[in-house]
Every structure is written in structure tokens, then in C-alpha cells.
Amino acid sequence: MAVADSEAEPTVVADHLDIIYKVIAGQGGKGTAATAFRRILKRQDRPTIREVHAVKDVSFIAYKGDAIGVIGRNGSGKSTLLRAIAGLLPPASGVVYTGGQPSLLGVNAAMMNDLTGDRNVVLGCLAMGMSAAEIQQRYDDIVEFSGIGEFIDLPMSTYSSGMAARLKFAIASAKMHDILLVDEALATGDAEFRVRSERKIRDLRDQAGTVFLVSHSLDVVLDTCNRALWLDGGVLRLDGTAEEVVAAYTKFARG
Template sequence: MKEPLLELHDISLSFRRKKTLRELLSFSPRKTPFHALRNISLSLNEGEVLGIIGRNGSGKSTLSRLCAGVYHPDSGTRIVRGKAQLLSLGAGFQNQLTGRENVFINGSFLGLSYPEIEKRFPAIAEFADIGEFINEPVKTYSSGMRSRLAFAIATAIRPDILILDEVMATGDKPFQQKALDRMQNLRELAKAALVVSHSPGTLRKICTRIIWMHQGQCIDSGLPETILDKYNSFWAQKG
């Protein structure tokens, strides 16, 4: 049996809270750290699409960035076998450069040669479907356009682990469906994927397993139908 592509063992991560100007001037005591993740353990195997669901502030985006290596844990162990690519709206682009230039930069970061990126560029531009804006600075893009291009790049480069953070929540309905269709054919995109979303409907369509995050902790995990039904019931009772 193959080893998991990604393993987290008892991971915890905290951030320092910044003081306001009033607190600095009054010499108030140092704020206690914010515990973003507490004792998280998970594994991601080849062929899996692991979903992470939770309300805003639950720690799911922090967890996705830790899996990608953007953050490092205060305690615990992170093991990644292969290349992980984080696709998060607003992350990974050089705003002053064009979409075309960003395609080549992102590809080179993942170890692709110039000829390899050049070969894949037409497919990336076609899927992103942003027309002549591919030659305009990314800072001029709408959030939907950024998302379309980022998704097209990440899924054309084909990393070992594809990490998507709320990417399919942006863009118009036709693009969202196109993105879902591409994700459902995982083996053409990556060996495994981790998908962060607050949308049970999206995760139900594409995931093989779900982790439910709440206040920095994993409170449950299992098959999509089981976890998502529990999740929906929990928040329905909360009103």
C-alpha cells in the first residue's frame, strides 16, 4: 500500500494578536495568542478528494495554507510527498504583471521548463476564457477573472496535490460548472486534491471524504453524505 501524499500529525498553530494604537499607548498587557489550529491530524491518499468545510473563522483556510507549506506549525509534524499547489483567490499572482506572465511564473515555481509552459499555455488561456485580458496586468482583473485564470493554471500544471481554497465560489455559473466538471476528473489534474469550501453542495459533488472544522479543531470526519448531513443539521438547529 502506498504512503499518503500528505500527513499531518497533531498539528497546532497560533498567531500573535496585534495591539491597537490605544492599547499600545496605554501599555496594556500583551494579548494572548490566537489558536488558529488545535491538534489536527489527517492524511490524504492518492486518488482522494478531501473536503474541508466550516464557517468563517473555523480554521479551514489556515489549514489549507499549512498543508501547502505557507504556514509552519508550532507543534506537530507535516509530511508532504510530492509537490503541493495552493490555489486561493488573490494568492500567487504578481499584480503588476500580465496574466500571460503570471502563467509562466507559476509554472516555473512548480519546476516546469519554459517550453513545457509554452506548450500548455493555449489550453490555460482557453479554459480561463478571459480573452485579451490575458495580456493585461492582473491588478485590472475582477475577482472572477482572477479565479478563472488561477484555476486554469493550477489544473493545467498538474501538481501531485492540488489545494483549492474557495476557488469555485467565484465566477459565473457556466465557469463554476466547468470547474466542477474538471474537478470530477481528478486523475487528469493531480494525484489527490484538498478542497476548502463553505458550500456543502459543492463538496458533496466532488469529494470522497470530508473534514468538519470548527474553532480551529476537527470535530468530525468521514463520508460526504454523513458529515454534510451532520453539518447541515447542526447549523439548522443553531438558526
């Protein structure tokens, strides 16, 4: 486990955290006619419910000023861990303590596809507790940072996934957060936006917030984070400096 300065203030404490959730095995969404027909043939009255043990006995402490990269293969529990820190998934056992308000990319729940980007900026900022005066003051910077340009007056339903992700990140990063949880937001957009986003994360860290960043880009983790957590099959394999953890993960991935 990484060791922090004795004067540093803890912001997130995970203590023997286990997250277990249930999924419907062999079925996506409500299913299709073919799925239902197969169930009838097999005389299955209801789909099979399967438990997924996504995070297993994970313990760590995050401190003010930390930018923590969360790395690992697909399905290793990275996004689940962020959702647990945000309070969106209850622990099956263990606990998560947060010394502040966690924000999972800030405004996902407030983004509405039928409304324009302009209206979503206002709604997103209101959802983060910003006043009307603060929104007016920061509006132009948010739009400029997102790179949306003239599309800001069009409905979100017309945006590409990259455009929507850029706008969400621009809104979320317009306010100083106690704990900002970013899940693969930097994987979208062009190189210029990634550079600006990485700079923004460093700014948030320098302002004594705490940032968690899930990313498959190890270069982004090295460029923006001072620490990293490596999850493998829901288990915390290593907690240390970004350089140490990325080196160990890279060696493991190469076999």
C-alpha cells in the same frame, strides 16, 4: 476517521497538529491616526499581541486519489489547515508529513498585478517547474479555461477578483500536482466556470493526485469530493465520506 483501502498510498499525514499564530489585537495593518491617538490617550506604547489557537490537535491521513472537502464556519481553521499542509505555517506541536509537493492554488506568490495576464501565465507556470516547451503547449488551454479572453493582454490590476481567481485556478490546474490545495477558488466566477472547475478537480483526483478543497458550498463538496473534514473552532469534529460529513454539518447548522 475515514478508512482507506489497504493498498492506498498516504500523501498527507497530520498527527496531533496544533497551529498557533500571533495577531495584533484591535489594530488592522499599520493602523490609522485615530488608532494611534487612542493608544496615546491610553498610554499604550505598543499594541497588544494576542495568540490565536487556530488548529487544535487535528489528526487525519489523506491518500492518493482523495478529493477532500474542508468545511466549517468562518474562522474554524480551514484556511489555516491548508497553509500548514503547504508548509507556510509551522506547527506549535504535532507534525504534518507530505508524500509529495503541496501546492496552495499553485501560483499565488507568482501573480503580479503590474504585469499582464499573459506574463503571469508564463511566470506562474515557471513557478510550478514547467519548461518553456510545456508552457507553450498548454498556454492556449489555460487562457481558454480561465475565460479571460481578450483581457489576457491587460495588467492583472485591471481584473476583477473573480477574473484573477479564475486565471490563478486555470494556471494551477494546468499541471498534475501531488497535492493541490484549493481555498475557495470555486466561489468566484459564473456557473459555467464552476462546472468546469469541478470537472477539473475530479480529473485531478482521477489522475491519482490528492486535492483539498475549502468551500462554503456544500453542493460543490458533494459533487467533487469523496471525503470531507469538518472543522469547528479549530477542532476536527468529523472525518468521513463527503455525504456523511455534509449531512452531519447541515444538521448541526440547522440546530
